Amino acid sequence: xxxxxxxxxxxxxxxxxxxxxxxxxxxxxxxxxxxxxxxxxxxxxxxxxxxxxxxxxxxxxxxxxxxxxxxxxxxxxxxxxxxxxxxxxxxxxxxxxxxxxxxxxxxxxxxxxxxxxxxxxxxxxxxxxxxxxxxxxxxxxxxxxxxxxxxxxxxxxxxxxxxxxxxxxxxxxxxxxxxxxxxxxxxxxxxxxxxxxxxxxxxxxxxxxxxxxxxxxxxxxxxxxxxxxxxxxxxxxxxxxxxxxxxxxxxxxxxxxxxxxxxxxxxxxxxxxxxxxxxxxxxxxxxxxxxxxxxxxxxxxxxxxxxxxxxxxxxxxxxxxxxxxxxxxxxxxxxxxxxxxxxxxx
Numbered sequence: 001x002x003x004x005x006x007x008x009x010x011x012x013x014x015x016x017x018x019x020x021x022x023x024x025x026x027x028x029x030x031x032x033x034x035x036x037x038x039x040x041x042x043x044x045x046x047x048x049x050x051x052x053x054x055x056x057x058x059x060x061x062x063x064x065x066x067x068x069x070x071x072x073x074x075x076x077x078x079x080x081x082x083x084x085x086x087x088x089x090x091x092x093x094x095x096x097x098x099x100x101x102x103x104x105x106x107x108x109x110x111x112x113x114x115x116x117x118x119x120x121x122x123x124x125x126x127x128x129x130x131x132x133x134x135x136x137x138x139x140x141x142x143x144x145x146x147x148x149x150x151x152x153x154x155x156x157x158x159x160x161x162x163x164x165x166x167x168x169x170x171x172x173x174x175x176x177x178x179x180x181x182x183x184x185x186x187x188x189x190x191x192x193x194x195x196x197x198x199x200x201x202x203x204x205x206x207x208x209x210x211x212x213x214x215x216x217x218x219x220x221x222x223x224x225x226x227x228x229x230x231x232x233x234x235x236x237x238x239x240x241x242x243x244x245x246x247x248x249x250x251x252x253x254x255x256x257x258x259x260x261x262x263x264x265x266x267x268x269x270x271x272x273x274x275x276x277x278x279x280x281x282x283x284x285x286x287x288x289x290x291x292x293x294x295x296x297x298x299x300x301x302x303x304x305x306x307x308x309x310x311x312x313x314x315x316x317x318x319x320x321x322x323x324x325x326x327x328x329x330x331x332x333x334x335x336x337x338x339x340x341x342x343x344x345x346x
Contacts (some may be wrong), residue, residue: 018325038165053111056136058129059284060120066104066133070096073325074142075104078130078150080172080304081243082208084109090310091145095318099143104133106149108239116238121246127156134164143321147306149243152251155286156315158268167324172303174272174282177254181278189249193241201240205233212232213276216302224307225244232300254282261289264274267329268293269320273301273308291332294320 034272053067064165067085069092077088085103092101105112107129108121115121130153143166146154151173176185196204209229210218218225269287273277275299287295298305298318306313323329 004198008298010264017161055112057208058107058125058169060125060131062107062115062120062129063113064104064107064129064133064181066102067092068095068100068102073321074100074102074134074139076130076133076136076142076144076319077101078144078146078153079103079106079109080148081240081248082148082304083147083228084231084235086231087147087228087304087307091306091314091317094310094314098319102133102137102142104129106153106243107272108236108243110236110239112241114236115242118242118246121242123156123247124151124154124160125153125161126153126247130154130157131161131164140164141166143167143169143324145317146171148172148175148303149247155254158264158266159257162264162266165266165331166268167321169269169271170286171269171313172269172273172276172279172305173275173286174254174279176251176278177285178278179253179255181319186249189244193244196237196241196244197319201235201237202233204240205229205235208232211303213273213278213303216273216275216300217304217308222309228304228307254285256291260283261286262291264290265292265331267320267324269317270295271298271303271305271313271316272296273298273303275301276303276305279303290298292329293332 051067055063056066057063065085075095077091079085079087084105088103092103095101106126108114126149130144132141141164144154144157146152146169148171151170154168155170155173158165176182176189192204192208195207206229209225209232213227217228225262268286268290270283270290270293272283274280280297283295283297287293298309298312298316301309302314320329
């Protein structure tokens with residue numbers, strides 16, 4: 001088999017190619033590219049040298065690759081299944097001007113380690129890995145911003161470690177949560193794993209990228225969508241399969257977490273596109289039950305909202321964090337919860 005090389009540019013724009021055919025990924029100038037050899041570690045992980053990032057190590061000895069930029073209050077970005085830390089580039093550049101921004105690759109996403117065992121992947125691991133990154137960087141509290149799979153991890157991080165969060169932005173969160181969709185979602189997660197194993201990542205990406213809540217991205221920004229699809233095709237097959245089966249398929253329904261929501265007092269922004277159908281009802285559920293939550297919908301947007309409409313996403317999230325930082329984020333007035341429609345009882 002031909003040896004593999006990787007081109008790594010500023011902020012982790014990374015692309016594999018056969019030896020002698022190294023290419024820069026993304027829109028990073030060639031002068032910023034740094035060639036490195038993919039070293040296969042004990043878990044088959046990519047370990048690039050001379051990059052701008054570093055590693056945090058979990059309690060089960062999984063290395064998580066992260067990058068950071070900027071100074072100020074810390075913000076941690078947590079990516080979705082079809083993305084990786086590169087998906088947060090518009091946010092890293094925008095918020096890095098006034099915040100200390102950290103983005104990391106989940107386990108299963110090189111250059112992070114790719115554990116072979118399915119037991120190394122779970123919703124609990126996903127939430128705990130955020131804490132590992134904070135601990136490694138000696139960060140006491142941070143704003144946590146997650147999309148989709150990362151949104152679920154962000155919410156569970158808030159449940160498990162509320163004292164470590166300045167705020168929670170739970171974006172694009174809800175897939176498979178509704179009771180009527182649970183069985184279908186679990187079946188589709190298993191089907192995704194089988195397709196990846198049989199057809200491999202490029203063929204999978206060519207189909208998955210055109211889901212009903214992602215075509216909005218293609219329609220708005222064909223160039224950005226093409227880059228998103230190409231990056232998805234570069235993901236680890238083993239890592240993607242294990243993530244689907246261990247994290248996505250097995251995570252608990254949001255509707256089973258209402259008690260945890262009612263106890264959550266961390267400032268929370270629930271953010272979705274208004275055409276991200278699986279997230280609409282779960283978003284209302286979170287708004288109704290998290291006393292510190294606001295709910296915002298981005299018009300005519302699908303699932304990949306931080307890339308599909310980055311200016312709008314950045315404005316909404318920036319205003320949210322500014323209110324939190326100024327101490328002006330409210331808790332819900334108990335009078336807003338009533339069995340009456342108008343407050344006027346007959």
